[in-house]
Amino acid sequence: MAVQADKMVDARGSFCPGPLMELIKTVKTAPVGSVIEVLSNDQGSAKDIPQWVNKVGHELVYSEDMGDHWKIAVRKVK
Amino acid sequence: MNEQAPKMSVILISPELEKLHAGSLVASVAAAAGMTVSVFITMGALKGFRKDNVASKSFEYAEIGQALIDKKLPLFNDLLQDGKEVGDLQVYACALAMDVMDWKRVDMLDIIDDVIGITAFLNMSQGSQVIVM
Numbered sequence: 077m078a079v080q081a082d083k084m085v086d087a088r089g090s091f092c093p094g095p096l097m098e099l100i101k102t103v104k105t106a107p108v109g110s111v112i113e114v115l116s117n118d119q120g121s122a123k124d125i126p127q128w129v130n131k132v133g134h135e136l137v138y139s140e141d142m143g144d145h146w147k148i149a150v151r152k153v154k
Numbered sequence: 155m156n157e158q159a160p161k162m163s164v165i166l167i168s169p170e171l172e173k174l175h176a177g178s179l180v181a182s183v184a185a186a187a188g189m190t191v192s193v194f195i196t197m198g199a200l201k202g203f204r205k206d207n208v209a210s211k212s213f214e215y216a217e218i219g220q221a222l223i224d225k226k227l228p229l230f231n232d233l234l235q236d237g238k239e240v241g242d243l244q245v246y247a248c249a250l251a252m253d254v255m256d257w258k259r260v261d262m263l264d265i266i267d268d269v270i271g272i273t274a275f276l277n278m279s280q281g282s283q284v285i286v287m
Contacts, residue, residue, distance in 0.1 A: 091227055093183050100186050100240045124183075131187050 079137050081113035081149055082106065088145050092120035096128055103134070103152050110152050111137055117145040125150070161190045161282030163275075168287055169198030171219035171230070177287035178230035178237075185241030192278045193234065195266070196248035199287075200255075202230070203247065203263050234265050244278075246270045 085102050087095035095116035102112050114125065122139065125148050129136045137149035164181040166174060177193070185191045195203055202213055208231055211223055222229065228236070237243035247262060249271045259269065 091225075093179065093186075093233075094228065096183070097186065097236045097240065104240065128187060 079111055079149065079151075082110040083112045085112060085114040087121070088115050088117045090116070090118060092118045093124065094118070095121040096124055099125060099148075099150065100128070103150065106152050108152050108154060111149050112152070113147060113149040115142075115145050115147055122146040122148065160188075161279070162192075163279035163282045163284045164191065164193045165284065165286045166193065166195045166199035167197045169201055169214045171202070171213040171215035171222065173287040174199060174202050174213070174230040175219070175222060175233070177285065178233040180285055181243060182233040182237030182240075185237035185243035188241065190282075191237065191241070191243040192275070192282070193243065193245045194248065194270075194275050194279075195246065196251050200247060200251045200257070200262075203266060204257065204261055205263055206261070208263060231263055231265060238265065244268075246275060246278075248272075 083102055083106060085098050087098045095114055095118060099112060099114045106112055126136050126139060129150050134153045135151040137151050139146065139148045162184045164177045166177045181191050181193050201207055213219065234243065234245055244267045245265050247266045247269045249269050252269050
């Protein structure tokens with residue numbers, strides 16, 4: 077993958093909506109344009125995080141099933 | 155994605171941990187999604203917001219509530235705190251229930267922003283989606 081994440085949030089072990097909330101807190105403090113990657117292994121985040129990204133107007137960079145967890149990256153747009 | 159109403163009201167009535175948790179989940183994620191969220195806590199739900207009950211985890215719960223506690227999940231009060239940190243979420247205690255139980259603000263969790271009556275809550279929740287637990 078070509079995009080390099082600026083920050084990484086390892087939320088594996090957190091239950092829904094923990095990974096989303098940890099991602100949001102990181103996105104809030106990050107500069108516009110930065111890419112934040114979140115790792116999760118709960119059953120909701122892989123569907124919930126892209127929905128949140130779409131709703132608030134950021135950009136989903138990638139969402140990959142790594143087998144025992146998901147790796148999802150978001151670019152802060154505004 | 156369809157446009158959602160920009161406001162949501164969550165009314166917590168039940169003392170059951172599962173319902174406190176479910177309502178607080180919806181409230182916190184709605185705040186994270188940019189909605190203005192008002193949480194109104196009344197009747198049996200209010201006792202779950204007493205500092206002493208939270209400290210001793212004195213809640214009413216069944217199988218799933220037990221699992222939430224055993225697996226040390228962030229509970230409803232943590233979820234609401236998260237919602238406050240990432241969005242616009244206010245928590246209100248019902249004045250009637252506070253008065254009838256003779257509970258004071260100091261007895262209650264700090265996440266409670268104010269003690270209000272139903273008239274004030276109706277004004278705040280006008281035009282919002284309403285979820286009752």
